[in-house]
Amino acid sequence: MMPNVLINNLPYLLKGALVTLELSVVVLIAGNLLGLVIGIVATSVGRIGQSLITAYIFVLRGIPILVIMLLGYYAFPALGYRVPAYVAVGVAQIIYVSAFVAEIVRSAILSVPSGQIAAARSLGMRRFSILKEIVLPQATRIAIPPLLNNSLTAIKQTSYVSVVGVWELTYAAREVVERTLASFQIFLGVMAIYFIICYPLSLLARRWERRAAVVQ
């Protein structure tokens, strides 16, 4: 009788999983893109710009995701805007993720030895060309594993949106548990679903690791 509780409620949970998946895709794409831009800008602007970006990264990294979630949820009403909860928390998640991505991108770019940039400049290469031909290809190789890792974290922390009442997998699970009181079975099932969502990315990270090792 016990596993039946999970099986009976599986369609409902999978509907939640679909929302989690949608939210993850949006947060990953927007968060990584925003972070990429911030990271690249951080390495090519003057001191004031750098300080601003450093502040952005440090502040966000120093805040728990849960607090960011709540802040995002209350920020829009406080500023006089009415937006749906899922938009507010989605934006908060994107900004949060972008800070981590920016830091990874920034440090990967800075890890390219300055001698190579001097060599490229001495050939007469322009800034954009140096970034495209010399810096980014090498920085990408360095940044991919931590970026994939970061993306896994980002997917999992979408579950925090449930605390402000946004309906997705974790929220759906809590509803089912309240109804059935079969907390253990349901959360075991939810665990499996999260794992299945994350597994392809984990595999990708491993495969990239192997590929990078071959190139070296």
Add this chain to the structure above:
Amino acid sequence: MPMIEIRDLRKSYAELEVLKGISFDVEKGEVVVVLGPSGSGKSTMLRCINLLEEFQGGGIRIDGEAIGYTTTEGGKRRRRKEAENAKLREQVGMVFQSFNLFPHRTVLQNVMMGPLKVKGIARREAEALARDLLKKVGLLDKADQYPARLSGGQQQRVGIARALAMQPKVMLFDEVTSALDPELVGEVLRVMRQLAQEGMTMIIVTHEIHFARDVGDRIIFMDHGAIVEEGPPANILANPKSDRFKQFLRRYQGDYLDT
């Protein structure tokens, strides 16, 4: 008109003045060797010529064109546009102590980088040029290797080929053999000697005094950011005038007498 004209070149880092008014000319086809202890400013001077370093006073002209800065009628100094400076850098080839090859590109791609991405010439043409140059430095068989698979001497020869691919008017060598094992120095110097014989205008910063005497048309000795002595190698090495140059030569005399 000299190929390179340096007038009262001055550079400081905050309070520290590292170049205290350097002036000299290099004629077309001339090979000038710059000697000096570390910290004498010779590498910095070289990097200024290629505008890898900014400088605060004086001027540098390559083939009559002012590098980095122009001075208006009223004597006001203005930095040239980045695009103009990039254009000027194309005419000056530079080879570095630490090679600085692009590790994610093959030897051939390293040499093709300038012609393809700066001059924008056709790939086939760039490849033919690059293969020619690799042949010249004796590394045609390494064309498809990545730099990490090459010895230091081979990497440095690729560095020379990469700089030559831009068909520069002037070549600058910044202690290009200092990071090499002794047995690999010869192969790099051989390529440089050949370039000198072909009439390339060169400034060479080095500690290889024997090479300086053989290949240099003129030697400049720098110390503490200024030129202390200069002259034809035979004279200046045999009869150093200043104590500082004597001392310098004594320190490197081992190398000098060996060869």
